[in-house]
Amino acid sequence: MDVLSGLMHGFAVALQPANLLWCFVGVVLGTVVGVMPGLGPPATIAMLLPLTFLMNPAGAMIMLAGIYYGAKYGGSTTSILLNVPGESASVVTCLDGYAMARKGRAGAALGIAAIASFVAGTVGVVGLMLVAPPLAKVALAFSAPEYFSLMALGLAMVVLLAGRSMLKALLAMLVGLWIAGIGTDPFSTTSRFTFGRLELLSGIDFVVVAIGVFALGEVLACMESRAEGHALPVPKGLRNLLPTLQDLKDCRFAFVQGSVLGFLIGVLPGAGSTIASFISYGVEKAASRRPEEFGKGAVEGVAAPEGANNSETGGALVPLLTLGIPGSGTTAVLLAALVLWGFKPGPLFISENPNLFWGLVASMYIGNVMLLVLNLPLVPLFAQVLRTPGYVLYPVIIGISIVGVYSVSGSLFDVSLVVAFGVLGYLMRKLDYPAAPLILGLVLGGGMERALRQSLMMSQGDLAILATRPISAAMLGLAALILLVPLFNKLNAWRLQALE
Amino acid sequence: MKARNADLWSGLALAFLAACIIVQASRWDYAGPDGPGAGFFPLWYGIAMLVLSAVLVASSLLRAQPEAVDWRGAGRAAAISAALAVAVVLFKLAGFAIGFAALAFFIVWAMYRRPWPLAAAVAVGLAGGFYVLFPLLLGVNLP
Numbered sequence: 001m002d003v004l005s006g007l008m009h010g011f012a013v014a015l016q017p018a019n020l021l022w023c024f025v026g027v028v029l030g031t032v033v034g035v036m037p038g039l040g041p042p043a044t045i046a047m048l049l050p051l052t053f054l055m056n057p058a059g060a061m062i063m064l065a066g067i068y069y070g071a072k073y074g075g076s077t078t079s080i081l082l083n084v085p086g087e088s089a090s091v092v093t094c095l096d097g098y099a100m101a102r103k104g105r106a107g108a109a110l111g112i113a114a115i116a117s118f119v120a121g122t123v124g125v126v127g128l129m130l131v132a133p134p135l136a137k138v139a140l141a142f143s144a145p146e147y148f149s150l151m152a153l154g155l156a157m158v159v160l161l162a163g164r165s166m167l168k169a170l171l172a173m174l175v176g177l178w179i180a181g182i183g184t185d186p187f188s189t190t191s192r193f194t195f196g197r198l199e200l201l202s203g204i205d206f207v208v209v210a211i212g213v214f215a216l217g218e219v220l221a222c223m224e225s226r227a228e229g230h231a232l233p234v235p236k237g238l239r240n241l242l243p244t245l246q247d248l249k250d251c252r253f254a255f256v257q258g259s260v261l262g263f264l265i266g267v268l269p270g271a272g273s274t275i276a277s278f279i280s281y282g283v284e285k286a287a288s289r290r291p292e293e294f295g296k297g298a299v300e301g302v303a304a305p306e307g308a309n310n311s312e313t314g315g316a317l318v319p320l321l322t323l324g325i326p327g328s329g330t331t332a333v334l335l336a337a338l339v340l341w342g343f344k345p346g347p348l349f350i351s352e353n354p355n356l357f358w359g360l361v362a363s364m365y366i367g368n369v370m371l372l373v374l375n376l377p378l379v380p381l382f383a384q385v386l387r388t389p390g391y392v393l394y395p396v397i398i399g400i401s402i403v404g405v406y407s408v409s410g411s412l413f414d415v416s417l418v419v420a421f422g423v424l425g426y427l428m429r430k431l432d433y434p435a436a437p438l439i440l441g442l443v444l445g446g447g448m449e450r451a452l453r454q455s456l457m458m459s460q461g462d463l464a465i466l467a468t469r470p471i472s473a474a475m476l477g478l479a480a481l482i483l484l485v486p487l488f489n490k491l492n493a494w495r496l497q498a499l500e
Numbered sequence: 501m502k503a504r505n506a507d508l509w510s511g512l513a514l515a516f517l518a519a520c521i522i523v524q525a526s527r528w529d530y531a532g533p534d535g536p537g538a539g540f541f542p543l544w545y546g547i548a549m550l551v552l553s554a555v556l557v558a559s560s561l562l563r564a565q566p567e568a569v570d571w572r573g574a575g576r577a578a579a580i581s582a583a584l585a586v587a588v589v590l591f592k593l594a595g596f597a598i599g600f601a602a603l604a605f606f607i608v609w610a611m612y613r614r615p616w617p618l619a620a621a622v623a624v625g626l627a628g629g630f631y632v633l634f635p636l637l638l639g640v641n642l643p
Contacts, residue, residue, distance in 0.1 A: 051638065174552070178521060192524070193542075220581060394607065395626055403643075407640045412643055415591065430569060430571070
């Protein structure tokens with residue numbers, strides 16, 4: 001199926017009334033989640049994942065993806081009005097967005113953020129549509145050694161950019177591999193790390209860990225304090241939310257570079273939208289004729305990072321759907337969703353599931369239009385979400401987490417596990433251990449072990465098979481180089497700068 | 501707590517976990533007739549975890565000026581975690597509605613210091629809302 005006919009087919013799927021409804025629900029939920037500081041897209045998708053089992057997979061995927069990119073739109077609202085980023089990708093938007101709001105230009109900042117998000121979100125989908133099918137064809141040549149090396153490379157990238165300490169990121173990833181190994185060995189039926197508990201024979205469900213670490217961990221961190229923020233007022237009336245022609249003219253380069261850079265960074269596993277937004281902001285400032293205005297309310301300082309973090313979404317779906325390799329916590333949860341629904345993301349995913357892939361692509365075009373239409377006039381309404389008191393919001397999140405976990409397994413043992421993983425997630429935050437490597441280690445652990453053992457079976461136990469096949473050797477070599485970055489001061493300084 | 505201590509203790513905890521993984525993995529087949537056994541992969545990530553946690557412990561001891569970890573508010577998080585654990589027991593003994601209402605009441609009244617009538621109203625409202633939304637409207641079972 002070529003791109004054009006695939007897209008037409010996708011629109012036929014996405015425009016079905018039920019799928020349109022799920023797309024709408026997803027983008028609205030995503031915007032609300034983006035607005036709320038503390039609750040991010042991975043936590044929300046993980047919480048809602050069990051409830052999607054009753055849905056048609058295409059509708060469910062459209063809704064979950066809507067939450068993912070919708071949150072990017074919503075994230076800017078709190079950055080601009082409250083100086084508190086709704087999610088980490090919106091941190092940099094605070095710099096100029098809040099400064100604009102304090103100068104009485106909150107409306108223009110919100111408007112530019114929405115327009116940049118729309119332009120970049122659309123560019124991201126075009127990129128996904130054009131890059132994913134050919135990449136899937138290349139990946140068809142991969143065998144077990146290449147898959148092992150690809151997963152090792154993906155994990156190395158995540159470790160490189162997940163947090164300040166690569167050592168802690170590596171340890172978190174290894175804990176993820178260990179959790180993935182709990183249960184029955186698929187090759188020999190030996191039970192591993194089950195501590196004599198029958199409930200652990202089938203392993204620990206990904207949903208339990210994801211909800212615990214992301215949702216409950218975040219809730220515990222947010223509930224450390226009773227204090228609640230105070231938002232600046234949102235200008236009333238659509239006219240006050242529209243940027244001026246001069247604003248749009250000033251942002252034309254920011255729209256383009258944010259979109260392209262965001263997509264390219266999104267394709268790299270591990271980089272994520274936070275890195276994309278910071279790099280895009282840096283590029284915009286470096287290229288600007290008036291860099292001294294950045295941080296004091298430059299409109300391009302809002303457009304570039306907001307564009308990059310939206311375009312990254314399309315890029316991040318490329319390795320997820322074509323190689324089965326997620327690059328971040330959110331895409332790891334989406335991968336788990338696909339696997340739970342019985343799909344196998346990888347080179348054959350697009351050809352075997354054209355409805356799902358092209359339906360998703362088309363729904364993202366529609367979702368971006370919905371977000372633009374919704375966000376401009378409804379910003380004051382979304383800002384009301386910020387007024388929900390924490391003592392109501394957090395019990396609701398805890399309740400949804402518990403019901404979500406129980407609905408998957410019907411087991412109170414899993415509910416107690418989710419509490420334990422919530423405490424683990426909280427401690428990881430306090431001790432500066434990044435959560436993304438743990439989740440990716442968990443998601444990729446089973447596949448990585450399988451690919452390694454299959455490779456060694458192919459070679460009668462000779463590990464050299466990983467180094468003698470060119471693609472595998474290149475990816476393993478790259479992974480090794482990435483892990484050696486801390487040894488090179490200049491490269492490590494660049495890495496830390498990108499993270500900070 | 502200084503980060504040195506935090507890294508030291510987390511490093512030691514991870515080293516203990518790694519040692520357990522290695523001991524367990526060494527009891528399983530490292531290699532079988534068809535290739536690597538059940539112990540092959542865990543043994544190697546266990547060894548990697550042990551080495552890296554040793555590096556973390558050593559680097560925390562050698563660091564000159566550790567950053568402080570902000571533990572303010574950790575008591576609140578611990579209290580909520582304990583309340584969650586009690587709520588799970590209550591789910592088993594008295595059902596979701598009562599366990600969740602008790603948890604919500606505790607959060608509003610004890611953690612957020614709101615008056616008890618408001619706490620009771622939020623607790624009953626949320627428990628009732630969950631019951632209406634999940635079992636009645638969505639057909640999803642509650643614990």
